[in-house]
Amino acid sequence: MVDTTANKLTKKEVQGNILSPLPIALVGAQVNKKPNYLVIGYICPFNFGKHIFFSLYNKRYTREGIHENMTFSVNIPSENLIKETELCGTKSGRDIDKSALFDTFYGELKTAPMIFQCPINIECEVTEILDYNPNEGIIGRVIKSYADPQCLTEGKLDWRKVHPILWVTGGDYNFYKLGERIIQKKE
Template sequence: MPRKVSIPPKRPVYPSPAVLITSVDAQGKPNIITLGEVFNLSIVQPVIVGIAIAKPRYSYELIRESGEFVVNIPHAGMVQKVDQCGCVSGRDVDKFAAFELTALPAEHVKPPLIAECPINIECRVLGIEEIGDHDLFKGEVVAQHVDESLLDTHGRIQIADLNPLNFILGEYWSIGQRLGHHGYTRHR
C-alpha cells in the first residue's frame, strides 16, 4: 500500500477545464476572464452551470450587474490566449483587441461568444452565493453552440477534435487517450 503524507489543501480537486467567460458592462462593452473553477450543477433538466469568481475581479461586478455570462470552451491550441486573459484586468485592457479574439453576437444574452472557442454556452444568472475567497454564480444555460466541424454524422461532439484544455495545480495540460465510455463495464 502507498504511504500517505498530509499536505496543506489548496485547490484540491482537479483537473478542471480552463475556460473563457465573457460579460458586458452597462454600455455593452465586452470583457473576458479566464476561469479554472467551472462545473456542471444540474445536468439535463434544467441545465445549470456554476462558476466561482473572486470579488476583486472586474468580471465579478459585470456579471452581477448584467445577470448574464457566456462560458466559452477553448481548444488546447488557445493556451496562450487563455493565460493572457487571466493575467490582466478588463479595467485596464480591451482583451478582445489585445489578444486578437473575435466577438460574435449571442442568441439570448448580451455578452458575446468568442468565435475562436469551439463551444459557447449562454447563461443567465440564477443566483450568487457567498462561499469564501470565491463566490458561486449559478447560471441557467439558455443556449449552447458548437463548431459544426466537430460533430460526427450522429451529431455527437468528437472529443479528440475538440482537444480541450485542462488546468491542474497551476499548469495547463491537454487530455490523454480515450479509456472507455460511461457504463462500458456493464456491457462486457
C-alpha cells in the same frame, strides 16, 4: 475485510484542491458596453448540466458585467488559443481591452458575448449568487450551447476534436491536454 488503519498510514495529506484536472473556461460578460473575458478554472456543471457553477473573486472586472446584466457566457478554448487564454487570465479588462482578442457573437441573450474562435460556447442566465467573501459562487442556467461543426463526429460532440486545455491544481498549477479514450461505450 479492509484494514482501514493500515490504509490510512500509506496516505499523505496534500494541500489545496485536488478535484482536478479542470477544463479551462473563458467566461464572458458585457462590461461597460464591451465584451470582457477572464479565465475561470474553478468551474463545473451542476444540476445534471442544466446549470453551471463557478467561483468568482469579487475584484474581477468581469464581475461588474455579470452583476449588471445577470448573464454570462462560457467559452472553451482549444490548445491553439493558449496565448490569448493566458492573457485573459493575467490581465484585467480594467487595464487592457480584451474584446479585441477575439471575434464576438451573441445568441439568445444579448448581453452574454461569446468567443467565435472557441469551439464550445454556452450562454447562461444567472439564477443565484452566493457570497463567500472575498469570492462569489455564480450559478447560471444554461440557455443554449453551441459547438463548431468541425468538433462533431456523426453529429455528436467529439472532445478529441476540441483539444481543451486542462488545468491541474493541488501543487502543480500547469496546463495539460486531454488523453486517449479508454473505453468505447456502445450506442
